[in-house]
Amino acid sequence: xxxxxxxxxxxxxxxxxxxxxxxxxxxxxxxxxxxxxxxxxxxxxxxxxxxxxxxxxxxxxxxxxxxxxxxxxxxxxxxxxxxxxxxxxxxxxxxxxxxxxxxxxxxxx
Amino acid sequence: xxxxxxxxxxxxxxxxxxxxxxxxxxxxxxxxxxxxxxxxxxxxxxxxxxxxxxxxxxxxxxxxxxxxxxxxxxxxxxxxxxxxxxxxxxxxxxxxxxxxxxxxxxxxxxxxx
Numbered sequence: 414x415x416x417x418x419x420x421x422x423x424x425x426x427x428x429x430x431x432x433x434x435x436x437x438x439x440x441x442x443x444x445x446x447x448x449x450x451x452x453x454x455x456x457x458x459x460x461x462x463x464x465x466x467x468x469x470x471x472x473x474x475x476x477x478x479x480x481x482x483x484x485x486x487x488x489x490x491x492x493x494x495x496x497x498x499x500x501x502x503x504x505x506x507x508x509x510x511x512x513x514x515x516x517x518x519x520x521x522x
Numbered sequence: 523x524x525x526x527x528x529x530x531x532x533x534x535x536x537x538x539x540x541x542x543x544x545x546x547x548x549x550x551x552x553x554x555x556x557x558x559x560x561x562x563x564x565x566x567x568x569x570x571x572x573x574x575x576x577x578x579x580x581x582x583x584x585x586x587x588x589x590x591x592x593x594x595x596x597x598x599x600x601x602x603x604x605x606x607x608x609x610x611x612x613x614x615x616x617x618x619x620x621x622x623x624x625x626x627x628x629x630x631x632x633x634x635x
Contacts, residue, residue: 459624
């Protein structure tokens with residue numbers, strides 16, 4: 414099993430749709446989790462950290478399920494500008510960051 | 523500027539040459555990371571520094587790759603005797619501490635002819 418796995422997609426959704434991505438991780442000792450977005454030929458940009466209690470930032474909601482070892486990202490009311498690749502990042506006990514391969518989202522009119 | 527700065531933005535060099543890539547982290551960030559990303563691929567972790575120390579160098583692809591960080595600030599990634607498979611975007615990131623979110627520079631696009 415890969416350390417961090419994501420469905421590569423692409424997820425193709427209309428504007429206004431709600432879409433959710435999952436990211437599974439194998440190291441039960443992992444402590445910190447983040448979501449990034451990466452636009453084509455650009456650097457990754459932090460979207461949000463993922464806290465045990467779950468957290469929300471506008472249209473974006475992130476959740477952590479330690480028992481099943483996955484994190485999720487929910488995007489409500491999708492915009493065209495949300496089209497990007499979404500990367501999950503997991504920090505293990507040694508603080509080595511592991512990035513998922515990313516999930517591609519395409520929002521169409 | 524306030525962000526992570528990398529130089530050069532682009533580097534084209536001949537196979538067999540040595541290259542040096544530079545990263546200026548955000549001021550006050552103790553952790554600094556190097557990654558590389560080939561076209562259409564995910565991020566490959568290379569090395570991270572906490573202060574000037576690199577706790578884990580196992581991500582470096584071969585002994586042609588080395589990195590150092592001085593003064594808890596600037597870092598350089600050196601690739602000796604470059605090969606065509608070294609062509610990629612090399613990304614640097616820094617974080618205020620090693621368990622905090624990372625902020626990325628724009629990257630150096632390296633092309634080996």
